[in-house]
Amino acid sequence: MSVRYTPVGWNANKIVYDALLVAAIVAYILVFIWAAERPGGAPPYDDATIRMRAFGSCAFLMLSVVLAIGPLARLDRRFLPLLYNRRHFGVATCVVAFTHASYVLGWYFAFSAHDPYAALLTSNTSYARLAGFPFEIFGLAALVILLLLAVTSHDFWLSFMSAPVWKALHMSVYAAYTLVVAHVAFGALLAPVLQPLQIVVPACALGVVALHALAARAEPASSENQGWIVVGAPDRIAEGRAIVVPVEGGESVAIFRHEGRLSAIANACAHQNGPLGEGRIVDGCITCPWHGFQYRPEDGCSPPPFTEKVATYNLRLENGAVLLDPKPNARGQRVEPLAVGETLA
Amino acid sequence: MLAGHRKAHRAIWRALALLIPLILLAGWFARPHARVDLPERLSAPREAGR
Known part of the structure; x- marks a missing residue:
């Protein structure tokens, strides 16, 4: 990398x-x-x-x-x-x-x-x-x-x-x-x-x-709720996979599920803008489907010794639905993953 | 950056969705007028050079 x-x-x-x-x-x-x-x-x-x-x-x-x-x-x-x-x-x-x-x-x-x-x-x-x-x-x-x-x-x-x-x-x-x-x-x-x-x-x-x-x-549509975007039930996201949510300005966010917890990061890989949301989690890291660049779900940083970073996003759970704050955090800023219970197969 | 890239990508493909069929149609309409097959047409400078 x-x-x-x-x-x-x-x-x-x-x-x-x-x-x-x-x-x-x-x-x-x-x-x-x-x-x-x-x-x-x-x-x-x-x-x-x-x-x-x-x-x-x-x-x-x-x-x-x-x-x-x-x-x-x-x-x-x-x-x-x-x-x-x-x-x-x-x-x-x-x-x-x-x-x-x-x-x-x-x-x-x-x-x-x-x-x-x-x-x-x-x-x-x-x-x-x-x-x-x-x-x-x-x-x-x-x-x-x-x-x-x-x-x-x-x-x-x-x-x-x-x-x-x-x-x-x-x-x-x-x-x-x-x-x-x-x-x-x-x-x-x-x-x-x-x-x-x-x-x-x-x-x-x-x-x-x-x-x-x-x-x-076929690009997904989303609905917004008081600035936060309603993503839907956590079950929509399979273990080790992501769904992609478009946000204002044409950007999009990938929300991954890993060991029963959700993390949101920018959908564009720092390498070549690859669609991270179409990748999966390998060895605990989000893996870009294009060239295999990896990022930790909780802070969007590549594991050492690599130095790539992508922006993270905040998530919350409300009435059984996952909500996404469309404002990005700084690249590499840690966000505590959102616990959503049992993992899906 | 990604948003800009996507917008450009969409705009380009909208333009190509019009342009490519137009080019193919123009080629199709030119076809009845091409009396000589391509290898023969292209061979002209080669033969002249000899």
């Missing part, structure tokens, strides 16, 4: 995640090439074109999955393991997209009279027409963004830039996705013969948009 620097904090879960990811990419590329090269695989493209389409479509699907992981994890906890190593997924997407771009430059522009990069930008300048629009520019812009995000994905940059700046920068992945959709819509989808991509690409793009809309609608 914060006391010593390691380039990548490898553990068994990350290794398995990355191994599965690489295996899935290799399998997709091989199956795509096999399906395109088999007799009757129409239209009959050359090998280089098939490979660039394999890598291009793989990159598009991977980027769609990267953007779908967040809302999926919010809608269903079973998707949380995918969130754990999402940054590696993003970097792998960039590598696959770069391979696609390398095939394009090497095949279509390597024999150009000009520099391949110059040829890429000048071979088609029909910006005024919809049909035949130079869609390459969209792909190039998306690739530049993906490269920037991949290069700055390490925790060093998060610490160097500060979380708000890093987050704002990495939200440009949405711009990259829009550019990729435009790149495909004005490129590969214009094929005169109907191909599976012409169904898969719109389905993925609209699916990602729909998932984000669904996740936004």
Whole structure:
């Protein structure tokens, strides 16, 4: 966490995640090439074109999955393991997209009279027409963004830039996705013969948009009582888990149950704003579902030797209902956990 | 900070919910006018270079 620097904090879960990811990419590329090269695989493209389409479509699907992981994890906890190593997924997407771009430059522009990069930008300048629009520019812009995000994905940059700046920068992945959709819509989808991509690409793009809309609608609502928010019966919270309560100003609070007592802390992890309320208690500490940062429920401090802190909140019990004071305490301020009786399974 | 991030996130996805279908529709309407398949279109500078 914060006391010593390691380039990548490898553990068994990350290794398995990355191994599965690489295996899935290799399998997709091989199956795509096999399906395109088999007799009757129409239209009959050359090998280089098939490979660039394999890598291009793989990159598009991977980027769609990267953007779908967040809302999926919010809608269903079973998707949380995918969130754990999402940054590696993003970097792998960039590598696959770069391979696609390398095939394009090497095949279509390597024999150009000009520099391949110059040829890429000048071979088609029909910006005024919809049909035949130079869609390459969209792909190039998306690739530049993906490269920037991949290069700055390490925790060093998060610490160097500060979380708000890093987050704002990495939200440009949405711009990259829009550019990729435009790149495909004005490129590969214009094929005169109907191909599976012409169904898969719109389905993925609209699916990602729909998932984000669904996740936004599923955010919990709360009712307030004389400044304190009525959370409801303590039984709503399972042992070792939390519920998330939105408070004024758009922030939210995670109320955890641990050994029959409730504690409330800010829902944003000090590391990367991860949703602490979607995590669970491991070894007595609230554990962020994104990267495993831990905090003690009673004071929001990471256990020694780590130094991260999040704000705590006050709770009280009234007429069998838990009430939450929406005003945060200082980060790391101890609050006596609220005893609510027997623990739930 | 989280609130600001969430608001920006929501605003971005509202915009994308409009923009992405529009882009796909524009691509779809451009499709009947693309008489030549993509590899052939892109091959033009390569062939010219030779």
